[in-house]
Amino acid sequence: AQSVTQPDIHITVSEGASLELRCNYSYGATPYLFWYVQSPGQGLQLLLKYFSGDTLVQGIKGFEAEFKRSQSSFNLRKPSVHWSDAAEYFCAVGAGNNDMRFGAGTRLTVKP
Amino acid sequence: ETGVTQSPTHLIKTRGQQVTLRCSSQSGHNTVSWYQQALGQGPQFIFQYYREEENGRGNFPPRFSGLQFPNYSSELNVNALELDDSALYLCASRTGTDPSYNEQFFGPGTRLTVL
Numbered sequence: 001a002q003s004v005t006q007p008d009i010h011i012t013v014s015e016g017a018s019l020e021l022r023c024n025y026s027y028g029a030t031p032y033l034f035w036y037v038q039s040p041g042q043g044l045q046l047l048l049k050y051f052s053g054d055t056l057v058q059g060i061k062g063f064e065a066e067f068k069r070s071q072s073s074f075n076l077r078k079p080s081v082h083w084s085d086a087a088e089y090f091c092a093v094g095a096g097n098n099d100m101r102f103g104a105g106t107r108l109t110v111k112p
Numbered sequence: 113e114t115g116v117t118q119s120p121t122h123l124i125k126t127r128g129q130q131v132t133l134r135c136s137s138q139s140g141h142n143t144v145s146w147y148q149q150a151l152g153q154g155p156q157f158i159f160q161y162y163r164e165e166e167n168g169r170g171n172f173p174p175r176f177s178g179l180q181f182p183n184y185s186s187e188l189n190v191n192a193l194e195l196d197d198s199a200l201y202l203c204a205s206r207t208g209t210d211p212s213y214n215e216q217f218f219g220p221g222t223r224l225t226v227l
Binding site: 004041042043044045046049090092094095098099100101102103104105 | 116145152153154155156157160167168170202204209210215216217218219220221
């Protein structure tokens with residue numbers, strides 16, 4: 001069955017430092033992969049998505065993600081984190097039947 | 113253009129009661145999906161409505177039901193509430209049925225507490 005694992009529950013980085021959030025998926029075919037961000041009291045906002053083609057995907061707010069089929073990974077990166085990036089981040093896979101499977105999320109804290 | 117709105121923001125119910133949550137989709141969107149997000153977890157897909165018909169359902173019991181209206185707004189109904197139903201309920205809307213092709217936009221959610 002399709003599933004997503006986010007190994008890191010909570011990550012703390014200093015403002016200006018680089019960031020990488022990990023995501024591993026399980027899916028039989030070519031997956032449709034997504035990264036969402038959720039701030040307190042807000043709905044989920046799509047950062048980027050991968051369907052096919054170039055394995056390095058650019059998103060909003062300076063985020064990018066790289067699809068690695070050999071590692072079943074779709075890690076999210078940002079070269080320099082801003083305090084406003086503190087939020088919960090979710091990786092998701094399109095699971096057919098109009099379903100999306102989300103990981104449990106990674107909470108990002110940004111230190112001044 | 114308004115985004116996805118949900119009402120109420122917060123709700124407290126007791127076990128065994130019934131609840132109705134409401135969602136207004138973004139203008140031009142004909143598909144609404146509902147998700148349950150328990151504390152500390154990612155959203156779980158409940159079901160999706162397209163043009164007033166359910167056309168996809170996750171692993172939720174029949175006491176979770178829904179409706180979509182001609183203006184594409186939607187309701188989520190939960191009967192016989194259980195303590196484990198306490199969660200944030202998210203509504204998302206988009207055009208078309210496949211979340212892989214058309215971005216879905218999420219509302220801020222309704223926080224349901226079951227005592």
